[in-house]
Amino acid sequence: MLPEDRDILQTMVRSLLLERDAQKQRVDELQIELLRLQVQLERFRKWYYGRRADKLQTPGEVAQMLLEFAEALNEKPLRKEDIPPSPEPESEQEKTTEQQAELRSVKRSKGRRNLADFENLPVTKHVYELDEQKRKCPCCGEQRQEIGSEQSWQIEYVPGHFERLQHVRMKYACQNCEQNGTEQHIDIAAKPQTAIDRGMAGPGLLSYIVTSKFADYTPLYRMEDIFSRQGFEISRATQSIWCGDVGDLAESLYNLMVERVRASHVIATDDTKQPMQAKGGTASARMWVYVGDDDHPYNVFDFTLSRDRDGPKTFLKNYDQVLLADAYGGYNGVVAGNAITRAGCWAHCRRAIVDAEKTAPEIAREAVERIAALYAVEREMKDASVEKRLEARRQRSLPVLDLLRDRFLTWKQQLLPKHPMAEAINYALNHWAELTVFTTDGAVPIDNNVSERQMKRVVINRKNSLFVGNERGGHTAAILMSLTSTCRRHGIDPQLYLTQLLVNLPTIQSSDLPDWLPDQWKLINATRTVDL
Numbered sequence: 040m041l042p043e044d045r046d047i048l049q050t051m052v053r054s055l056l057l058e059r060d061a062q063k064q065r066v067d068e069l070q071i072e073l074l075r076l077q078v079q080l081e082r083f084r085k086w087y088y089g090r091r092a093d094k095l096q097t098p099g100e101v102a103q104m105l106l107e108f109a110e111a112l113n114e115k116p117l118r119k120e121d122i123p124p125s126p127e128p129e130s131e132q133e134k135t136t137e138q139q140a141e142l143r144s145v146k147r148s149k150g151r152r153n154l155a156d157f158e159n160l161p162v163t164k165h166v167y168e169l170d171e172q173k174r175k176c177p178c179c180g181e182q183r184q185e186i187g188s189e190q191s192w193q194i195e196y197v198p199g200h201f202e203r204l205q206h207v208r209m210k211y212a213c214q215n216c217e218q219n220g221t222e223q224h225i226d227i228a229a230k231p232q233t234a235i236d237r238g239m240a241g242p243g244l245l246s247y248i249v250t251s252k253f254a255d256y257t258p259l260y261r262m263e264d265i266f267s268r269q270g271f272e273i274s275r276a277t278q279s280i281w282c283g284d285v286g287d288l289a290e291s292l293y294n295l296m297v298e299r300v301r302a303s304h305v306i307a308t309d310d311t312k313q314p315m316q317a318k319g320g321t322a323s324a325r326m327w328v329y330v331g332d333d334d335h336p337y338n339v340f341d342f343t344l345s346r347d348r349d350g351p352k353t354f355l356k357n358y359d360q361v362l363l364a365d366a367y368g369g370y371n372g373v374v375a376g377n378a379i380t381r382a383g384c385w386a387h388c389r390r391a392i393v394d395a396e397k398t399a400p401e402i403a404r405e406a407v408e409r410i411a412a413l414y415a416v417e418r419e420m421k422d423a424s425v426e427k428r429l430e431a432r433r434q435r436s437l438p439v440l441d442l443l444r445d446r447f448l449t450w451k452q453q454l455l456p457k458h459p460m461a462e463a464i465n466y467a468l469n470h471w472a473e474l475t476v477f478t479t480d481g482a483v484p485i486d487n488n489v490s491e492r493q494m495k496r497v498v499i500n501r502k503n504s505l506f507v508g509n510e511r512g513g514h515t516a517a518i519l520m521s522l523t524s525t526c527r528r529h530g531i532d533p534q535l536y537l538t539q540l541l542v543n544l545p546t547i548q549s550s551d552l553p554d555w556l557p558d559q560w561k562l563i564n565a566t567r568t569v570d571l
Contacts, residue, residue, distance in 0.1 A: 071457045074398040078459045082394055160194070201271045204241060206230050234541040235284045245285055246537035248278050253516070254523040254533045256496075258504040279508065285537075286515035288544055293339070293518045295552055296525070300331040300339045301355070305382070305482055307363040308351065308370075309490040311497050313342065314506040315513060321506050324513060328493045328524075329354060332482065336558050338493050338524040342513035348372050355379070361480065363487050366470055383473030385410060386486035391463035399460040402450050409443045417485050429481030437478055444471065493524055525557045536560060 174183050212225045234242050251257040257265075259275035259282075266273045300306060306329050313326035327341040327350055343350035348369035355362070355373055363382040364370050374381045389410050396403035416435050420428040447464045454461040467474065477483040497520070507513040526533040540555055553559060 067455060068457075071455060071459075074459050075457075077397055078395055081397055157192075157194075163195075198269065199247075200269060201244075201266075231542070232545040234288060234545060235281065238281070238284065240281050242538050242541035245281055245541055246534045249282060249285055249519050249537055250523065250534040252282065252504070253496075253500070253519045254527065256499045256503050261503075279512070282519065283511065283515045285541065286518040289518055289522060289540070291549070292540075292544075292552060292555060293521055296337040296339050296521060296556065297329075297354075299335045299556070300329050300337050301358055303332040303335040303360065305332045305361045305363055305480075305484070306330065306355070306358070307484070307487055307490040309365065309487060309494050310346065310350075310367075311494045311501075313497060313501060313513060313516075315344070315510070316506050316508050324507070324510075325350065326494075326497045326513070326517065327351065327354070328490050328497075330490045330493060336525070336528060337556070338521060338528055340493075340497075340517040340520045340524070342507075342510070342517040344510065352376070361476070361483055363484060363490070365487060366466065366473075380476060380480075381473050382476040382480075382483045383470045384487035385413065385474060386488050386491075388463075388467045388470075388474060391466050392460070395459040395463045398458065399450075399454070402460055405446065406443070409439055409446070412439045413485060425481035427481075429479075432478045432481065440475060440478065444468070496520060496524060522557070529558050529561050531557055531561055 171182075175181070176183050208228045208230055210225055210227045216222065216224070234240075234245055240248075248259075248262060251262055252259060259278045262278060263273060263275045308327060308329050310325050310327040313324045314321035315324040316322075322344070325343050325346045327343065329339045329341065331337045331339070341350065341354050346369060348371075351370060352373045355377060357377070359378050361380045361382055362370065362374060363384070365384055365387050370381065373379065389407060392403050392406050392410075413436050416431055420431045423431070447468055451461060451464050451468070454464075477485050500516075500520075507516055522537065523533045526536050536557060539560075544555070547555065554563060
């Protein structure tokens with residue numbers, strides 16, 4: 040073969056090899072894109088049709104659960120005295136009848152459990168008697184006497200209603216001075232201060248509107264229809280103004296809650312979209328939540344016009360403890376500027392792995408099982424002291440984390456860089472320092488679910504009410520959601536709390552304001568109940 044021919048052949052071979060490598064790379068890219076689209080499709084299917092829990096969908100998990108249940112059941116000893124005596128039914132029809140009777144008994148017992156507070160309801164008694172004609176005995180015609188009664192109970196609902204409260208302030212003057220022509224001193228009796236100056240809405244009505252919108256997620260236009268059915272129409276615009284007035288009145292209490300949350304050792308935070316009405320559509324504003332620790336048990340919302348880091352930077356000004364949050368990069372400048380310890384969320388890490396399960400099921404199964412081992416420690420030490428919880432994490436969780444990180448590094452080498460599972464693994468490895476903070480501080484939760492649960496309030500309200508009217512409306516929503524959310528945190532009826540708050544807030548001294556924080560209000564009222 041001539042040298043020229045050999046050079047041409049080598050050039051052709053190199054060209055073919057390069058083309059093969061390009062085609063192989065293109066195939067890999069297409070496979071990655073296919074996997075990415077599958078992950079997105081599964082995510083959308085889950086959002087619309089699936090369960091919300093981040094659990095694997097593989098049938099092997101269910102089979103393993105059934106196997107473990109069968110093994111535990113097989114190992115459990117069966118005692119003869121545990122078996123209730125029951126005669127064999129004589130026929131299949133009799134057996135069916137007995138099963139139906141047992142089912143009805145179970146349903147009735149469940150109904151009784153649901154009526155656990157039956158005895159606490161007020162009673163209206165209705166007595167039914169026979170008239171004189173029907174009391175006559177059909178045999179002898181004599182009047183029959185009462186020998187007893189038959190009682191039954193029924194639960195009824197009486198809808199709410201409006202009332203007009205007429206305030207008459209009596210005037211007083213001295214007749215003697217009037218007769219003598221001297222200067223008259225006329226006094227008028229005072230009435231309690233109202234929550235809204237010269238407003239018609241009473242504290243009960245205001246608290247009902249605020250609770251309905253920000254605790255029960257009922258939009259104001261629906262409230263307008265509800266009020267109209269009850270005989271008095273209150274426009275949504277008027278209700279919106281009243282909510283703003285309540286927010287202005289409670290702002291001092293809200294600011295106190297903000298100060299208490301900033302004093303927490305651990306603050307959990309999250310954010311979501313809160314559309315704001317704008318010309319030609321809506322503007323993309325944000326609602327943030329900051330959840331205080333157990334020593335400062337308040338949930339505070341904050342409304343901002345964007346997702347810039349200026350929001351948390353302003354709220355967390357001078358804060359230097361632990362911030363529990365997701366991987367949003369906007370927190371980086373805040374954390375670095377304030378020397379804040381940033382803690383990560385294992386729920387986000389697990390969610391990323393579960394979302395990519397279809398692309399690497401074996402990896403997903405093993406990773407989720409090892410993460411489940413971390414949560415098993417948390418469940419066991421849920422009620423333990425901070426010191427004991429930290430000791431358990433160091434002894435039992437750290438070995439799991441070390442092994443899990445090694446597995447992450449191994450899997451990363453096995454997968455293509457843009458593989459969906461590789462991206463989920465990179466999320467964990469890139470935030471490993473934040474994800475392991477809980478092993479150095481027993482007060483730090485393993486995940487950020489506590490703040491994510493509070494974000495559901497915003498999401499449900501957003502779905503029903505669509506948007507806030509303006510920046511002031513967003514700030515009002517933040518104040519009133521903070522109060523109702525904190526009430527729910529402490530098991531307080533928000534309507535009862537807000538009614539008493541609005542009755543007393545206009546005359547409360549600033550020194551007495553801490554007594555009206557939801558947790559302190561509950562403690563004081565519980566003490567008064569015991570004293571009574």
